[in-house]
Every structure is written in C-alpha cells, then in structure tokens.
Amino acid sequence: MREITLSQAVNEAIAEEMRRDPTIFLLGEDVAEAGTPFKILSGLVEEFGTERIIDTPISEPGFTGIAVGAAMTGSRPIVDLMFGDFLTLVMDQMVNQAAKIHYMSGGKLNVPMVLRTNMGATRRSAAQHSQSLHAWVCHVPGLKVAMPSSAYEAKGLLKTAIRDNNPVIIFEDKLMYQDKAEVPEEEYLIPFGEAKIHRPGRDITLIATSSMVQVAQQAAESLAQEGIEAEVIDPRTLVPLDEGTLIASVKKTSRAIVVDEGHRNYGITAELASRITEKAFYYLDAPVQRLAAMDVPIPFSPPLEDLTVPTPDRLVVAARAALKGELPHGA
Amino acid sequence: MVHEIIMPALGMTQDTGVIVKWCKQAGDLIATSDIIAEVETDKTTMEIEAGYDGVVAFLKAEIGIPVPVGEMIALLATTHEEAVKFAQGPAPARASEADVAASCEVLASPRGAQSELPSPLRTPATGPALQTELQPARILASPKARRLARKRGINLQTLVAQGIRQPFHVSDLDAIPSTVIEPLAVIDELQMQVTTEIFDGFHARIITQTEARPTVGWFMAALVAGAFRKATGGDWQSKVGLHLKSFDVGGDDMVMQNPDLSGLRGIREMDPETPVELVLIDLSTSRLTEYRPGQRHAVPTLIMNRTPDRRFFKFALYYPVDHLSRVVAVQLLNNLVERVEDPFIQIL
Structure with missing residues (x-):
C-alpha cells in the first residue's frame, strides 16, 4: 500500500470532502496563500479558490464565531487554528456557543463544524506554542474530540468529523506531520468511539493517545525483548470514548498505564485511570499508572523540554515496575 | 533536628x-x-x-x-x-x-x-x-490478588507467615504450593427448622399480585438479607450482598445487593464480583436432602431445604468462626425464622 505523510492525509481528507460537498469551506490564518506554517493545506486554494479557502486576519475569536454561525445556517465550516495554544481565544465560541446550541434550540439547530488544531511538545517552540490542551474541551458536553495517531487515522477521523452534525475538535500532533503511514487510495471513514488495538498483549495495557501511541509501541517492543507482552490501545476519539475496549483489555492484563501528552494534573490520564479503577477494580493486580506532560510550562531549553514529556524509556520503567509488583502502595 | x-x-x-x-x-x-x-x-x-x-x-x-x-x-x-x-x-x-x-x-x-x-x-x-x-494488622494485597485468594481459599496470613513481601500480587498466590494452603477457618454449623405454611401463603399471594414473579429463593433471599442486617447491627446504610444459588439446571444463580431493601420487584442481578456477605443455597427445588460446603468456604453459607412432607423449612448455616461470631450467627437464624413465620416483620 502507498505511504503518505500525516500532513498529506489531512490535505486529502479536506480535498475529497470539499469535492463531495459544496457547503464545506475552510477558514483560518495563512491557510490559502501560505498553506499554513506546516504546509498542510498547500494546493487547496488553487483547486477551491479563495471563496472556499479563506485567509482571515489574526482574529481567532472572530473567525471561529463566523464558523459557528455559518454552521448553524447550513454550511459545514472547517476552522484551522494555527496552534492548539490559541484555544484560549476561541473558548467562548466553542464552549458557550457551539457546544450548547443544539441543546438550547431544542434540537432545531446543528453546528456541523470542525476545529482542526494541533498539540505536542519537543519542537522547541517554547511555552506558548507547545501545549497539549485537549483535556479542556473533553470536559465540555457537546464537543467531540478526536486524536489521530497516524496519517491513516488522521484521514479517516477527519472525514468522519466533517460529516458529523456536531462540533468536533481534532488535535494533530505537530511533530507527526511528516510521519508516513500506509493510507489506502480508496475512500474510508473511521467511526468515532472505536478504539484501535495496535498491538495485542497479555501482561499490561498501555493506553496511549496521539503521538504517545508511537511511544507506547516503542516501549512495547523493548518490553517484548524482556518477555513482557504489552497491549497497546489507542482510543482514537476521547469523546466519545470506547470504554468497553479499554476495560476488556485491562480485565485481561490486570495492569494498565495511561499515556497522554497533556499535563498530568486533572488531565486525560486521570480520567482514563479513574474509569479503569471504577470498572475493572477487582481485576487489577497493580495500581493504574499515568504518564503525561510534567506540570510545568514547557521549557524552551531543548534538554529541559525533553524531560517534560513521556518517553519510551520512562514507559518501560513504569511497566516493569508494575509487572514486578514494585510500585509504591501508600503504606 | x-x-x-x-x-x-x-x-x-x-x-x-x-x-x-x-x-x-x-x-x-x-x-x-x-x-x-x-x-x-x-x-x-x-x-x-x-x-x-x-x-x-x-x-x-x-x-x-x-x-x-x-x-x-x-x-x-x-x-x-x-x-x-x-x-x-x-x-x-x-x-x-x-x-x-x-x-x-x-x-x-x-x-x-x-x-x-x-x-x-x-x-x-x-x-x-x-x-x-488481637486483630491481625491489615494485609496489603492488590484487588485481584485479594479476590483470587478468597476464591481459592488462600488465607493471606499464610503469605505473611512465609515472609513474602507485601503488597501481595497474583504471582505471589500462584507461587505457593497447594499443600501449603490451609483451610481459612474453623467452620461452625447451626441448624433450625420452621413451618412453611405462612411463608408459602405469602409467596403465593405475591406471585398473583406482581408481574415480577419472584421465586421462593428471591423471597427467601430478601428475608435472609433482612435477618442478616438486623443481626449485624441493623445499619440501613450498609450493603448486604447475597449470592443466591440453586443446584437446579436453569435455577437461581445470581448475586444481589440489599434484596431486603429493594423490594422484590427491585431485585437486580449484580456484577459477580460484588462483595458477598452471605451465600444462600436453595435445595428446596431439587431432591437433594443435604449439602455441606467445602472446608475452604470463606463466606457464611446458608442452606435451605424442605422436609420431605414439605411442611417445614430446614436451615443449616455454615460459617467460618473468624468471620461471624456465634452470637451473630444464632441471631441471624433467630431473625430469619421469625420472618419466615411472619413476613410482616420484614415489611415493618
């Protein structure tokens, strides 16, 4: 099968959907002429014109608000938010407007919009352009949240997001834009709320999101050399969440580590670990562990920045400790 | 300093x-x-x-x-x-x-x-x-190890005695040879007998009045849970888990919680992992005359049966003495026969 980069996969998904449905348009900063700083959207303006690929001023609250209104009145806008860190600027549009309108209109209005943005540290972009803030929007009922872990997932999830009648936020890891994966030529969609088991195993479940799936897979390979078989699961969408697959896996392995690149405090890892202990408590043979970004502003210094994110080595150490029964137990 | x-x-x-x-x-x-x-x-x-x-x-x-x-x-x-x-x-x-x-x-x-x-x-x-x-210190074990130990009849104290490092994990349980596994506790046995007439009359009436059609076992489970709750202090907040079993194919086999409080219509099957305070085995639907639970039975087990003329219920309570004191056990049976003789006590 052909291999394409995550950035090409996103580009293809948008182009295919825009050809299929004339109500889809895209707006954001530097999306037309520049094709975004990551060159994801190159070529789209040539095909669809500046009516449907719209360069906006630096005004995130403004153009996101436009998208919410357009979605309410029959269009299917895709908002390009240049950095996930700028979520702070569009929270009112997403949280108080987009997430609530279907409910508050008694189901009369839908908001079929997609907010594409990114996440992920270690690009030396410093504290204001390196955050992974997806936990914030996962907390809000009415928003769906997808976290592609490869080019294949990025394309299938984005196409599903565009066709969804509700607001969907997609977080792409900005370090993965050039990563290649097998992506079929023919059309496919990835349904929301279906986790993917990337690697089966019997000893420990590694639940990982976005680029942390790669971290988990590398850790699983090292662990396999020690005879430890780790199961790697990617929820793919955090809202809706495929809890069943996670719980079934933990019931099988009796151990789990949750890996996510958001901050650890009150984050995704806490939520997933909590669900496991609620629903698989009597199957656990070790405390559920969490690996996440350190609770500090992401440092600009490369050696320091590298310390703040989960790595395969740290995951291996944590998994080994769980298998050997060497975890602290609070007494 | x-x-x-x-x-x-x-x-x-x-x-x-x-x-x-x-x-x-x-x-x-x-x-x-x-x-x-x-x-x-x-x-x-x-x-x-x-x-x-x-x-x-x-x-x-x-x-x-x-x-x-x-x-x-x-x-x-x-x-x-x-x-x-x-x-x-x-x-x-x-x-x-x-x-x-x-x-x-x-x-x-x-x-x-x-x-x-x-x-x-x-x-x-x-x-x-x-x-x-006199109480032993709390033993640390993973939830799964604790559950399996109970199931396999392994007293975690055995592992403590062997000097195995806590918290215990499943691998620690797997490592102990089966010869080392001791019976959990001395099992005591109490028996009582009570007339079936009033109970059966009640049960017949309930069947005609509700769609739920509770079995004799369900009805008895509610009385047993009520009797158990009263014998152990009468706390309405505490959860009484009960596993009802019959040895009939297709007969009752479910874990219920607080069947005394939920009403017969509100009885729901719980997750089999729900902690259970009592096992109730209903032999009355079969022709078995007696059943003794194995020595390793950790949970108090109440066997119910009818006399051949079906005029009396026979109850036998098997319980590990370190799990239930004899005073409570006797109280449980006393409360139960009272309720079987007059189910109104349960409602009050």
Missing part, C-alpha cells in the same frame, strides 16, 4: 488515645507518609502518619496505655547518629514524663507513690483495646 510525634486528636471529644500497634521500631528509617502507629480512640482505630522524614529515635508510648492528646508518643531524628544520641541521652521526652509525673503527684494522695497514681497514664488496657490488639 528532632521532631516529636504527638498523640493526635482524632475526635471532637477525645481526651486520650491508645496505641494498639507500632508499625516502626527505634532505628527504623521513616518517610513522611509512612504509618508509624495505629491509634484507637473510643470510636475508631486510625493509622498515624509520621509527618516527617527521618529515623525513629525512640518510641515513648506503651501499647495499650491511654495517652493524653497532644502528648509525645515518639521522637524522630534526622540521621541515625542523631537518633542514637537522643535514644541514649537525656531526651526531652524523659523531662516531660517527669513533669507529668510531678504534676500528678500534686493531685494524688499524700503518699505519692507512682504505682498508686490514679492517673489515666497507668490505666491498664481493657475491653476494646485488647480486642483490637
């Missing part, structure tokens, strides 16, 4: 606390969140955290002797050297002990002999304190 660990105030009206167990000894390294002792008050037993990192210099309070709130119970030092120094030298503890003794002397009889002081410091432990002392 030394830190005093004092008797904490664990309750609003508490004046003294009793150390029931020291978890650390003099010379032990200790971390802030480590448990140094278990303290009993008139209401509860609690684990006391050290609160500082360091080395235990000495333990001052004696097990079983009430200590006034705020009084030092142990001293922590930063280093081993410091610990040794304070353990041997004139520690501040000794001084304060002398102070207390002196002040007691003033209040005491003119004879002033310390051994005769009416001070609470010298009151021997009685009643609840002694009971707590």
Whole structure:
C-alpha cells in the first residue's frame, strides 16, 4: 500500500470532502496563500479558490464565531487554528456557543463544524506554542474530540468529523506531520468511539493517545525483548470514548498505564485511570499508572523540554515496575 | 533536628488515645507518609502518619496505655547518629514524663507513690483495646490478588507467615504450593427448622399480585438479607450482598445487593464480583436432602431445604468462626425464622 505523510492525509481528507460537498469551506490564518506554517493545506486554494479557502486576519475569536454561525445556517465550516495554544481565544465560541446550541434550540439547530488544531511538545517552540490542551474541551458536553495517531487515522477521523452534525475538535500532533503511514487510495471513514488495538498483549495495557501511541509501541517492543507482552490501545476519539475496549483489555492484563501528552494534573490520564479503577477494580493486580506532560510550562531549553514529556524509556520503567509488583502502595 | 510525634486528636471529644500497634521500631528509617502507629480512640482505630522524614529515635508510648492528646508518643531524628544520641541521652521526652509525673503527684494522695497514681497514664488496657490488639494488622494485597485468594481459599496470613513481601500480587498466590494452603477457618454449623405454611401463603399471594414473579429463593433471599442486617447491627446504610444459588439446571444463580431493601420487584442481578456477605443455597427445588460446603468456604453459607412432607423449612448455616461470631450467627437464624413465620416483620 502507498505511504503518505500525516500532513498529506489531512490535505486529502479536506480535498475529497470539499469535492463531495459544496457547503464545506475552510477558514483560518495563512491557510490559502501560505498553506499554513506546516504546509498542510498547500494546493487547496488553487483547486477551491479563495471563496472556499479563506485567509482571515489574526482574529481567532472572530473567525471561529463566523464558523459557528455559518454552521448553524447550513454550511459545514472547517476552522484551522494555527496552534492548539490559541484555544484560549476561541473558548467562548466553542464552549458557550457551539457546544450548547443544539441543546438550547431544542434540537432545531446543528453546528456541523470542525476545529482542526494541533498539540505536542519537543519542537522547541517554547511555552506558548507547545501545549497539549485537549483535556479542556473533553470536559465540555457537546464537543467531540478526536486524536489521530497516524496519517491513516488522521484521514479517516477527519472525514468522519466533517460529516458529523456536531462540533468536533481534532488535535494533530505537530511533530507527526511528516510521519508516513500506509493510507489506502480508496475512500474510508473511521467511526468515532472505536478504539484501535495496535498491538495485542497479555501482561499490561498501555493506553496511549496521539503521538504517545508511537511511544507506547516503542516501549512495547523493548518490553517484548524482556518477555513482557504489552497491549497497546489507542482510543482514537476521547469523546466519545470506547470504554468497553479499554476495560476488556485491562480485565485481561490486570495492569494498565495511561499515556497522554497533556499535563498530568486533572488531565486525560486521570480520567482514563479513574474509569479503569471504577470498572475493572477487582481485576487489577497493580495500581493504574499515568504518564503525561510534567506540570510545568514547557521549557524552551531543548534538554529541559525533553524531560517534560513521556518517553519510551520512562514507559518501560513504569511497566516493569508494575509487572514486578514494585510500585509504591501508600503504606 | 528532632521532631516529636504527638498523640493526635482524632475526635471532637477525645481526651486520650491508645496505641494498639507500632508499625516502626527505634532505628527504623521513616518517610513522611509512612504509618508509624495505629491509634484507637473510643470510636475508631486510625493509622498515624509520621509527618516527617527521618529515623525513629525512640518510641515513648506503651501499647495499650491511654495517652493524653497532644502528648509525645515518639521522637524522630534526622540521621541515625542523631537518633542514637537522643535514644541514649537525656531526651526531652524523659523531662516531660517527669513533669507529668510531678504534676500528678500534686493531685494524688499524700503518699505519692507512682504505682498508686490514679492517673489515666497507668490505666491498664481493657475491653476494646485488647480486642483490637488481637486483630491481625491489615494485609496489603492488590484487588485481584485479594479476590483470587478468597476464591481459592488462600488465607493471606499464610503469605505473611512465609515472609513474602507485601503488597501481595497474583504471582505471589500462584507461587505457593497447594499443600501449603490451609483451610481459612474453623467452620461452625447451626441448624433450625420452621413451618412453611405462612411463608408459602405469602409467596403465593405475591406471585398473583406482581408481574415480577419472584421465586421462593428471591423471597427467601430478601428475608435472609433482612435477618442478616438486623443481626449485624441493623445499619440501613450498609450493603448486604447475597449470592443466591440453586443446584437446579436453569435455577437461581445470581448475586444481589440489599434484596431486603429493594423490594422484590427491585431485585437486580449484580456484577459477580460484588462483595458477598452471605451465600444462600436453595435445595428446596431439587431432591437433594443435604449439602455441606467445602472446608475452604470463606463466606457464611446458608442452606435451605424442605422436609420431605414439605411442611417445614430446614436451615443449616455454615460459617467460618473468624468471620461471624456465634452470637451473630444464632441471631441471624433467630431473625430469619421469625420472618419466615411472619413476613410482616420484614415489611415493618
């Protein structure tokens, strides 16, 4: 099968959907002429014109608000938010407007919009352009949240997001834009709320999101050399969440580590670990562990920045400790 | 730098606390969140955290002797050297002990002999304190290990005795040879008999009045749970898990919770992992006349059957004596037969 980069996969998904449905348009900063700083959207303006690929001023609250209104009145806008860190600027549009309108209109209005943005540290972009803030929007009922872990997932999830009648936020890891994966030529969609088991195993479940799936897979390979078989699961969408697959896996392995690149405090890892202990408590043979970004502003210094994110080595150490029964137990 | 660990105030009206167990000894390294002792008050037993990192210099309070709130119970030092120094030298503890003794002397009889002081410091432990002392310390095990141990009839104390490091995991259970597995406890057996007439009349009426069509087993389960709740203190908040089994193919086999409170229509099948206080085995739907649960049965088990003329229920209660006291067991059966004779008691 052909291999394409995550950035090409996103580009293809948008182009295919825009050809299929004339109500889809895209707006954001530097999306037309520049094709975004990551060159994801190159070529789209040539095909669809500046009516449907719209360069906006630096005004995130403004153009996101436009998208919410357009979605309410029959269009299917895709908002390009240049950095996930700028979520702070569009929270009112997403949280108080987009997430609530279907409910508050008694189901009369839908908001079929997609907010594409990114996440992920270690690009030396410093504290204001390196955050992974997806936990914030996962907390809000009415928003769906997808976290592609490869080019294949990025394309299938984005196409599903565009066709969804509700607001969907997609977080792409900005370090993965050039990563290649097998992506079929023919059309496919990835349904929301279906986790993917990337690697089966019997000893420990590694639940990982976005680029942390790669971290988990590398850790699983090292662990396999020690005879430890780790199961790697990617929820793919955090809202809706495929809890069943996670719980079934933990019931099988009796151990789990949750890996996510958001901050650890009150984050995704806490939520997933909590669900496991609620629903698989009597199957656990070790405390559920969490690996996440350190609770500090992401440092600009490369050696320091590298310390703040989960790595395969740290995951291996944590998994080994769980298998050997060497975890602290609070007494 | 030394830190005093004092008797904490664990309750609003508490004046003294009793150390029931020291978890650390003099010379032990200790971390802030480590448990140094278990303290009993008139209401509860609690684990006391050290609160500082360091080395235990000495333990001052004696097990079983009430200590006034705020009084030092142990001293922590930063280093081993410091610990040794304070353990041997004139520690501040000794001084304060002398102070207390002196002040007691003033209040005491003119004879002033310390051994005769009416001070609470010298009151021997009685009643609840002694009971707590006899209870084994809490054993640490993973939820799965604990569940499997119960299922396999492995007493975790066996692993403690073998010196296996806690918390226990499933691998620790797998490692012990089956010959080492001891029966959990002495099983006691009690039997009682009661007429079926009123119960059956009630049950017949319920069947005609509800769509749920509860089986005899369900109805009995509700009465048993009610009897058990009353025998164990009558707390409406506590959860009574009950596993109803019959040996009939397709017969009852479900875990229920609080069937006495939920009403017969509200009985739901629970997750099989739900903790169970009692197993109720209904032999009355089969022609079996007797069943004795195996020696390793950890959960009290009540067998119900009918006499061949079907005029009497026969109950046999098998219970590990360390799980249920005989007083409670007898009370349970008494309450149950009362309810079978007059199910209105249950409703009231």
